[in-house]
Amino acid sequence: MNKKLPITHKTIIRSIGIGTFIFGLFALGFLVGNAMGTTSYASDGKFDSELLSQVEATLGEKFIFWKASSTLPTAKELEYGMIKGYVDSYKDPYTIFFPPQEAKNFAEDVKGSFGGVGMNVGMKDGNITVISPLKDSPAMKAGIKSGDIITAVDGKNMIGLSSDSAVNLIRGPIDTQVKITVIHSGSKTTSDITITRKEIKVPTLDTEKKNGVFVIHLYNFSAESPDLFNKAINEFVMSGLKYMVVDLRGNPGGYLESAVNISSYFLKDGQIIVSEKQGIDEVTISHRSTGKTGIPDGTKIVVLIDGGSASASEIMAGALKDQGVAKLVGEKSFGKGSVQELVNYDDGSSLKVTIAKWYTPNGLNISMGGIKPDVEALAATSTIPKGKDGKAIDTQLLKAIEVVKTR
Numbered sequence: 134m135n136k137k138l139p140i141t142h143k144t145i146i147r148s149i150g151i152g153t154f155i156f157g158l159f160a161l162g163f164l165v166g167n168a169m170g171t172t173s174y175a176s177d178g179k180f181d182s183e184l185l186s187q188v189e190a191t192l193g194e195k196f197i198f199w200k201a202s203s204t205l206p207t208a209k210e211l212e213y214g215m216i217k218g219y220v221d222s223y224k225d226p227y228t229i230f231f232p233p234q235e236a237k238n239f240a241e242d243v244k245g246s247f248g249g250v251g252m253n254v255g256m257k258d259g260n261i262t263v264i265s266p267l268k269d270s271p272a273m274k275a276g277i278k279s280g281d282i283i284t285a286v287d288g289k290n291m292i293g294l295s296s297d298s299a300v301n302l303i304r305g306p307i308d309t310q311v312k313i314t315v316i317h318s319g320s321k322t323t324s325d326i327t328i329t330r331k332e333i334k335v336p337t338l339d340t341e342k343k344n345g346v347f348v349i350h351l352y353n354f355s356a357e358s359p360d361l362f363n364k365a366i367n368e369f370v371m372s373g374l375k376y377m378v379v380d381l382r383g384n385p386g387g388y389l390e391s392a393v394n395i396s397s398y399f400l401k402d403g404q405i406i407v408s409e410k411q412g413i414d415e416v417t418i419s420h421r422s423t424g425k426t427g428i429p430d431g432t433k434i435v436v437l438i439d440g441g442s443a444s445a446s447e448i449m450a451g452a453l454k455d456q457g458v459a460k461l462v463g464e465k466s467f468g469k470g471s472v473q474e475l476v477n478y479d480d481g482s483s484l485k486v487t488i489a490k491w492y493t494p495n496g497l498n499i500s501m502g503g504i505k506p507d508v509e510a511l512a513a514t515s516t517i518p519k520g521k522d523g524k525a526i527d528t529q530l531l532k533a534i535e536v537v538k539t540r
Contacts, residue, residue: 185215213482225487226256227473229297233481238301248307248330252277253385253441254296255469261291261299263315264467265383265441268336268352275328279383279441279512280318287312305330340365346376346534351395354387354445359394366398366427375429378533379449380437382463386444389420389472396449397425399434399458405494406452409472412488434459435537437529438506443467451493451504460540461506462533470499508536 206214213232220230231239251270254263263281266273283291286302303311312327336352338361347369351358369377386392396406402424409418436450436459447466453459470491477483491499510532520526 216482220484226295227471228486229295229484231297231483231485235297235301236477236481236483238304239297239475239483239485248309249304249333250275250277250311250313250328250330251333253383253443254283254299255443255467256296257467261294261296264385264443265439267333268383270333271328271331275326276324277313277315277326277328278317279439281315283313283315284323285314288314307332337361338365340368342372342374343530344534344538345374346378346537347372347374348378348380348530348534350380352384354384354391354395356388356391358387358391362395362398363427370427370429375431376433376534376537377428378435378437378530378537379459380530380533381442381446381450382437382439382529383441384443384446385441386446386469389445389448392445392448393420393423394425396452397422398428399453400424400456404452404456407448408492408494408496410490410492415490433537433540435533435540436461437463437533438466438504439464439512439529440467442504443469447499447504448491448493451497451499454504454507455494455497460508460536461504462508462536463506463510463529464512465505466499466503468500468503470501508532 213230217230217232220228250272251267252263252272253265253267254261256262261283263272263277263279263283265279266277283299285291286299289302291299303313305311307330310327310329312325314323314325316323335355337355337358338352339350341348341350349362349365349369351362393406400406400422402422404422405419406422407420409420410416411418434453436453438446438450438461442450442463443466447468447470450461450466454461471487472489472491473485474488475483475485493499493504497504510529512529
């Protein structure tokens with residue numbers, strides 16, 4: 134498509150979360166803008182083609198409905214269908230066209246006003262994959278796990294569909310049920326999991342002191358995350374401890390500004406946090422630390438990651454690793470290192486399009502395999518160890534504590 138749509142207004146929101154969706158919040162990284170005007174759908178600027186005319190004629194001559202209740206698509210439905218096909222031909226799971234109703238659902242997701250099951254999903258190796266269930270969410274309580282592949286929703290096969298399509302099927306009215314068919318990591322069979330949708334309240338941050346180590350569990354990079362992280366840093370200073378673990382497991386990302394703000398507590402002023410390569414010419418823009426103070430000199434730091442750590446989490450983990458500030462413990466991260474721009478059109482439809490890629494300070498393309506930990510610590514899968522109190526033992530966190538105390 135060579136013709137550019139005129140932009141009448143653009144509000145930039147540097148959001149880079151996986152959204153892959155919390156079935157509501159932090160749906161992929163994106164920018165937001167508005168557009169108006171007519172659209173050209175072919176490279177030569179024309180809407181039609183000889184093949185399209187032939188297909189249209191064949192349908193008009195031969196097609197019959199096999200259900201009495203069926204109706205012919207409207208002109209607008211045909212238009213949206215052709216646009217979706219055009220966009221899908223780019224074969225980018227993050228570049229997606231939304232007709233008006235789907236665009237409305239997506240906007241509600243971003244605002245966090247939704248009924249859902251509480252999990253992040255994304256495309257991985259061609260499959261709709263669970264990045265992580267939210268803490269204490271209906272999905273987590275029902276047995277959804279990071280790495281689960283979603284094969285069907287309420288019996289509808291997910292083959293060939295985008296994660297956005299899965300979102301539209303899974304979200305719904307509060308207190309209604311949805312059946313999600315998954316293949317657990319390491320399994321060869323499917324499991325049907327029925328979950329009751331609830332209002333999803335996304336946690337942001339909490340802290341704990343464990344074995345002489347101050348632990349910050351950061352669940353997302355929302356607009357409020359920097360203020361909450363600042364309070365956690367003050368709490369750490371008051372504790373008098375010298376060891377810190379920043380737990381980014383299951384953190385799908387959020388706003389770039391939040392990632393830069395929080396990473397700046399650990400890096401010197403001017404150090405690169407992440408580099409962004411934009412557009413076809415890959416113009417490089419580096420986002421640098423502002424050198425925030427608060428963490429005492431000599432503090433030993435470990436960042437805990439897993440397959441649910443994505444986007445902004447990978448930016449922070451990669452920056453602290455490459456700049457020699459922290460050791461990474463856990464499992465390889467998700468590998469979501471691209472940014473999308475959301476362009477809204479006059480009729481209520483929108484296009485989410487990939488416009489940039491992220492690189493760590495040492496030049497690692499985050500999308501090409503994610504961030505690898507310095508010390509691998511796999512989560513228990515089949516048999517989860519329990520303590521004397523009957524509660525599950527977090528072996529990954531214990532490993533992170535072990536590593537930070539021996540730095």
